[in-house]
Amino acid sequence: MKRKFLALFLILVLALGLTACKDNSKEAETKVGDEKLIVSMGTNNPYGFLNDEEKPDGFVVDTWKEIGKRSGINIEFQYFDGMDAHYGSIDSGKVDVLGIQTAITDAIKDKYDFSDRYAYNIIRMVSLKDKDYESLADLAGKKICIAPGKLSEFFEAYNSENPDKKIELVTTEGNIYEELDLGRFEAFPMTIMSFEKMQREGKAEPYKMFGEAVITEENVFPINKSVSKDTQEKINKAIQDMLSDGTLAKISEKWYNRDVTKPFEE
Known part of the structure; x- marks a missing residue:
């Protein structure tokens, strides 16, 4: 009886050991190349x-x-x-x-x-359509809304190079189109692709894109x-x-x- 019990015990231990080995190998496989x-x-x-x-x-x-x-x-x-x-x-x-x-x-x-x-990207200025702005020079003394980063770098450099035509730089946490409509600022920079999408969707009617490229970049x-x-x-x-x-x-x-x-x- 003791021999039978011992044999069954050994078989159970062996079976559990094999199961554990299979589980470990499976876990290792899921980690290989799991970047x-x-x-x-x-x-x-x-x-x-x-x-x-x-x-x-x-x-x-x-x-x-x-x-x-x-x-x-x-x-x-x-x-x-x-x-x-x-x-x-x-x-x-x-x-x-x-x-x-x-x-x-x-x-x-x-x-x-x-x-x-x-990719490549071109950024120009956007204002309300009824404004007569045609270039950055027309924004001298006016407020424009920009995001921090490359745009602030560009406009800070522009102001340094054109002290008699400085543009006032502001930021907003609100809706940029609503704030433009309210006259909080006169213009903001935008990628050509985004403006073209607005045109395709019929959302660009109140606005115009104008002037030279503010930034032409390699993305x-x-x-x-x-x-x-x-x-x-x-x-x-x-x-x-x-x-x-x-x-x-x-x-x-x-x-x-x-x-x-x-x-x-x-």
Whole structure:
């Protein structure tokens, strides 16, 4: 009887041991190649925004989903409202990549690593249609609304170079169109692609885009320096492949009705 009990006990122990081995090997398999990047995205439609179902959508979302497929990296999106929140998120380590339209500027060039260039962007001024503004010079002594970052750098430099034509710079936490309508400021900078989208949707009638390009930039993704060089190489390879095979151009046409992966005229 004791022998039978001992034999059954040994069989049970062996069975449990085999089960444990299987569970451990399964856990190890799920961790292999389980690389993840958190990408910020915000309220810039069509670049990156939350759609009617409150899900991430837009050019940057499609682009990073494709980068994830090609690189084998799991991509997770984190929504932020406002440029300060975006930069705060990468500085605090909450996100790995900023999914915003930006270029390498003096203010950030030493703070982050950057992806390869994936698109071009042109920013001009927008005002109410009944205003007679035709250039930045016409805004001398007037208020314009800008977001912190590259735009403030540009206009601060512009004011320094044109002391007799200084433009007053303000910011707002309200609706920029409502505040423009109320006369809180006279104009604000906007990307050509966003204004063209407003025109397609019939929302641009009260406004006009005017003057020379305020900024013509090559867009890149700021990357937290904690992201490995190997991962950054995967990102850049995916971007270059997408540029070469036309995938990025197709994503651009879908959201902008134009190819922003190549230099374009106003």
